[in-house]
Amino acid sequence: MSTGPQIVYIGAPEADASTFEARIRAEIPDIQLFATNDRAEAMHHLADAHGLIAHHFQFDEEMLARAPRLRWIQSLTTGTDAILKLNRLRDDVTVTSTRGMHGPQMSELVFLLMLALLRNFPKMQRNQAAAIWERWPQPLLWGKTVVIVGVGAIANTELAEGAGLRCDNGIWVDEYCRTSDPAVYAAGDCTNHPSLRFGRRVRLESVDNAFEQSKAAALNMLGRPTAHDRVPWFWSDQFDNKMLIVGLTHDHDSQVVRGDPRSRSFSVCYLKGRELQAVEAINHSKDYMAARKLIADRAAMDLARLADSAVALKDAV
Numbered sequence: 001m002s003t004g005p006q007i008v009y010i011g012a013p014e015a016d017a018s019t020f021e022a023r024i025r026a027e028i029p030d031i032q033l034f035a036t037n038d039r040a041e042a043m044h045h046l047a048d049a050h051g052l053i054a055h056h057f058q059f060d061e062e063m064l065a066r067a068p069r070l071r072w073i074q075s076l077t078t079g080t081d082a083i084l085k086l087n088r089l090r091d092d093v094t095v096t097s098t099r100g101m102h103g104p105q106m107s108e109l110v111f112l113l114m115l116a117l118l119r120n121f122p123k124m125q126r127n128q129a130a131a132i133w134e135r136w137p138q139p140l141l142w143g144k145t146v147v148i149v150g151v152g153a154i155a156n157t158e159l160a161e162g163a164g165l166r167c168d169n170g171i172w173v174d175e176y177c178r179t180s181d182p183a184v185y186a187a188g189d190c191t192n193h194p195s196l197r198f199g200r201r202v203r204l205e206s207v208d209n210a211f212e213q214s215k216a217a218a219l220n221m222l223g224r225p226t227a228h229d230r231v232p233w234f235w236s237d238q239f240d241n242k243m244l245i246v247g248l249t250h251d252h253d254s255q256v257v258r259g260d261p262r263s264r265s266f267s268v269c270y271l272k273g274r275e276l277q278a279v280e281a282i283n284h285s286k287d288y289m290a291a292r293k294l295i296a297d298r299a300a301m302d303l304a305r306l307a308d309s310a311v312a313l314k315d316a317v
């Protein structure tokens with residue numbers, strides 16, 4: 001039996017913890033790994049744990065209290081700012097996440113495709129097919145020293161906390177933008193609010209959300225009950241590429257690329273079963289526009305038609 005560091009892995013209910021455990025044991029025999037999908041069961045293994053791998057929402061004060069030897073937390077999801085706020089998180093515990101600090105993030109697939117575009121990968125492929133050897137400088141980086149700074153934002157809730165409002169990764173509000181004090185409303189980046197469409201709480205950083213949620217808050221304050229129920233959307237201009245994201249990518253079981261990324265106009269659709277959850281459209285505003293309605297309507301997609309970019313997204317149902 002290994003005497004190396006002890007790691008506890010807590011998967012999501014549907015994750016295959018035993019497969020994960022078997023693979024890690026085979027590849028890194030020096031660590032003692034306990035993998036489970038049952039958080040309650042994991043709680044019994046924390047006393048000697050040096051590392052804890054879990055989704056951000058699975059961490060709480062009790063868990064940290066039970067793990068006095070903990071040195072490392074790996075969050076499997078975005079939302080690590082919620083972990084950083086736990087009072088029992090000691091300074092000598094390192095928190096890492098491969099998914100960014102807070103969601104929603106650009107998916108890895110789209111990130112890689114955009115990076116390939118910026119490096120003129122289509123030209124490389126054409127050259128390869130024609131057996132041409134050609135080098136060209138990467139115009140963005142040529143002759144430059146590069147520093148990459150990953151900036152995340154944590155909602156500054158000190159004022160709200162001081163006023164006694166419930167805060168947990170943002171100011172806690174309901175769909176009517178009401179805080180835990182019914183006389184106080186909140187809207188925008190600082191709120192942790194329910195997404196009715198996605199059935200989970202979210203803290204979004206987007207102009208559209210800030211606009212629309214504050215409209216709903218104003219109407220509610222005026223006595224006109226209005227639920228804030230938008231499908232979230234985001235935009236980002238990456239040099240000469242326009243990226244539009246609609247929906248949330250966190251919960252999908254398949255993805256379909258529409259169009260040819262080499263054409264610089266394509267989209268990636270994320271599905272749960274046949275239901276469209278999110279679309280990331282690169283220079284493809286038509287798919288983005290259609291997706292806003294399809295996602296809101298919980299439309300069941302025809303997967304074969306969806307994969308055929310000759311069929312308009314709105315008709316792929």
Ligand SMILES: Cc1cc2nc3c(=O)[nH]c(=O)nc-3n(C[C@H](O)[C@H](O)[C@H](O)COP(=O)(O)OP(=O)(O)OC[C@H]3O[C@@H](n4cnc5c(N)ncnc54)[C@H](O)[C@@H]3O)c2cc1C
Pocket residue numbers: 156159187188189190204205206207208210233234235236237
């Ligand atoms: C670099 C960057 C790029 C972005 N790009 C995009 C983008 O491409 N698309 C997109 O949709 N969104 C983008 N965003 C996010 C977008 O800017 C925010 O979602 C939006 O501004 C949120 O609006 P808000 O009113 O909720 O908060 P804010 O715009 O942050 O306004 C909050 C205001 O409250 C003030 N304030 C804070 N505390 C106090 C206090 N105690 N007393 C008084 N005043 C206080 C602040 O000074 C600030 O003026 C970007 C953000 C950044 C930083």
